[in-house]
Amino acid sequence: MTGLSYREPTPKTIAGVKEDWEIVIGMEVHAQVASAAKLFSGASTAFGAEPNTQVSLVDAAMPGMLPVINRGCVEQAIRTGLGLKAEINLRSVFDRKNYFYPDLPQGYQISQFKHPIVGEGEVLVDMEPGVARRVRIERIHLEQDAGKSIHDMDPALSFVDLNRTGVALMEIVSRPDIRGPEEAAEYVRKLRQILRYLGTCDGNMQEGSLRADVNVSVCRRGAYEKFRETGDFSHLGTRCEIKNMNSMRFIIQAIEYEARRQIAILEDGGTIDQETRLYNPTKGETRSMRSKEEAHDYRYFPDPDLLPLEFGQELVDEIAAGLPELPDEKKARLVASYGITEYDAGVLVAERANADFFEAVAEGRDGKAAANWVINELFGRLNKEGHGIAESPVSAAQLGGILDLIAKGDISGKIAKDLFEIVYNEGGDPAEIVEARGMKQVTDTGAIEAAVDAVIAANPDKVEQAKAKPSLAGWFVGQVMKATGGKANPQAVQKLVKAKLGVE
Ligand SMILES: Nc1ncnc2c1ncn2[C@@H]1O[C@H](COP(=O)(O)OP(=O)(O)OP(=O)(O)O)[C@@H](O)[C@H]1O
Ligand SMILES: [Mg+2]
Numbered sequence: 001m002t003g004l005s006y007r008e009p010t011p012k013t014i015a016g017v018k019e020d021w022e023i024v025i026g027m028e029v030h031a032q033v034a035s036a037a038k039l040f041s042g043a044s045t046a047f048g049a050e051p052n053t054q055v056s057l058v059d060a061a062m063p064g065m066l067p068v069i070n071r072g073c074v075e076q077a078i079r080t081g082l083g084l085k086a087e088i089n090l091r092s093v094f095d096r097k098n099y100f101y102p103d104l105p106q107g108y109q110i111s112q113f114k115h116p117i118v119g120e121g122e123v124l125v126d127m128e129p130g131v132a133r134r135v136r137i138e139r140i141h142l143e144q145d146a147g148k149s150i151h152d153m154d155p156a157l158s159f160v161d162l163n164r165t166g167v168a169l170m171e172i173v174s175r176p177d178i179r180g181p182e183e184a185a186e187y188v189r190k191l192r193q194i195l196r197y198l199g200t201c202d203g204n205m206q207e208g209s210l211r212a213d214v215n216v217s218v219c220r221r222g223a224y225e226k227f228r229e230t231g232d233f234s235h236l237g238t239r240c241e242i243k244n245m246n247s248m249r250f251i252i253q254a255i256e257y258e259a260r261r262q263i264a265i266l267e268d269g270g271t272i273d274q275e276t277r278l279y280n281p282t283k284g285e286t287r288s289m290r291s292k293e294e295a296h297d298y299r300y301f302p303d304p305d306l307l308p309l310e311f312g313q314e315l316v317d318e319i320a321a322g323l324p325e326l327p328d329e330k331k332a333r334l335v336a337s338y339g340i341t342e343y344d345a346g347v348l349v350a351e352r353a354n355a356d357f358f359e360a361v362a363e364g365r366d367g368k369a370a371a372n373w374v375i376n377e378l379f380g381r382l383n384k385e386g387h388g389i390a391e392s393p394v395s396a397a398q399l400g401g402i403l404d405l406i407a408k409g410d411i412s413g414k415i416a417k418d419l420f421e422i423v424y425n426e427g428g429d430p431a432e433i434v435e436a437r438g439m440k441q442v443t444d445t446g447a448i449e450a451a452v453d454a455v456i457a458a459n460p461d462k463v464e465q466a467k468a469k470p471s472l473a474g475w476f477v478g479q480v481m482k483a484t485g486g487k488a489n490p491q492a493v494q495k496l497v498k499a500k501l502g503v504e
């Protein structure tokens with residue numbers, strides 16, 4: 001329940017040479033569990049260390065070493081499941097997924113196959129205010145990451161770094177419910193946002209903490225609806241899986257390229273081979289990595305070194321009780337309590353710290369004005385310098401102080417922007433700055449009247465013109481504002497100018 005109503009977006013269609021096609025996408029997102037230690041060993045997970053300095057004997061698969069499950073990682077997976085409104089399985093099983101690769105010393109990856117820790121959930125993907133897609137989550141399982149092979153340091157040698165080996169990952173598998181390239185990118189953005197709110201993954205895509213395998217197929221109109229009614233995958237086209245995507249922009253480009261590639265083959269009378277592909281951003285193309293025929297037989301079987309993972313409902317309830325307010329709920333609450341638009345609320349909840357800052361400013365003040373100042377002035381200014389809210393030189397109390405001065409009529413909106421610049425660059429208490437620098441708005445009608453009289457006396461021909469053409473009154477208002485250094489109350493000036501000129 002989000003509290004905000006929405007309709008689903010229309011699926012993206014691509015015109016082929018012969019007919020229109022629809023895209024169907026399902027995602028497998030690998031999210032690194034936020035944890036100081038690995039899934040089955042105590043080795044550190046810190047990013048950027050010297051190669052092979054964070055490798056325990058378990059990670060290196062020394063004979064006789066036994067894995068011991070990290071309770072913190074299990075709790076993170078449960079927390080993630082709850083955040084995605086998913087079923088939590090009180091009993092799950094770790095399996096060995098067997099394959100050979102130089103960066104996989106065990107010769108298998110410990111994963112979960114038939115019995116994952118988390119079952120069905122959902123992610124609401126926001127496309128624009130009032131338009132969102134509910135993407136069903138099929139499962140989340142816990143697994144180990146592999147190491148890293150390095151081929152580009154020496155033309156004749158390959159190196160292996162095992163620091164990542166054994167780091168805990170959550171594989172979050174969606175149903176094929178995503179219907180366009182932009183939706184796919186938004187899905188990753190929203191999932192990342194929820195994980196960051198939960199504190200279960202830092203979401204750092206450059207460092208590889210969040211990577212997506214994108215499964216793409218195309219179908220003719222009407223086929224997808226038949227799939228949804230029956231659950232029968234044969235209504236859908238054959239999927240290709242684009243591995244290891246870590247940028248929203250490349251996800252969009254890769255899906256567009258891949259859909260067109262498949263459509264061209266199908267319209268030519270060909271068939272799609274189910275295969276794993278890689279996207280090359282420089283060429284803007286996907287290319288085949290391995291086909292289904294060569295696909296691995298992973299020989300999954302329950303890991304004999306590990307007991308089934310079992311915990312009680314009390315643990316789930318305890319974690320549920322400690323969940324933070326999540327983005328959808330926060331957005332609905334901000335709209336309801338502060339009277340701001342859904343769009344603004346969406347911007348504010350992008351990061352938890354942004355929303356917290358806004359609430360500290362808006363509390364007890366005009367919500368719309370607060371949203372406007374936080375988003376347009378403060379975020380706008382911070383963005384220019386590539387800063388986030390944590391680096392803001394203006395505190396919520398200071399911005400609130402500026403808003404109070406506007407609300408009291410002490411300063412005009414224009415002066416408020418100057419004041420904001422001063423506070424941003426020099427710091428200080430807004431009310432004291434206004435006092436000390438004589439920035440207070442002149443509301444005293446006597447003083448304003450004197451300024452109006454002076455401008456009228458100095459411009460007799462303009463006065464004549466304005467009497468014939470009342471819209472010229474605006475020019476006088478401008479002159480008076482200039483003469484008072486922008487400090488006169490604009491409404492009071494306008495009223496006086498019109499009265500003195502005798503125009504409406
Ligand atoms: N016809 C289809 N078109 C698009 N996506 C599909 C289609 N069929 C399945 N998918 C999606 O493909 C993904 C399959 O992921 P899953 O982890 O279940 O298997 P896998 O890719 O075979 O295994 P592995 O984890 O080894 O890569 C899911 O996200 C699913 O929704
Ligand atoms: Mg998978």
Ligand SMILES: [Mg+2]
Pocket residue numbers: 028213241
């Ligand atoms: Mg896959």
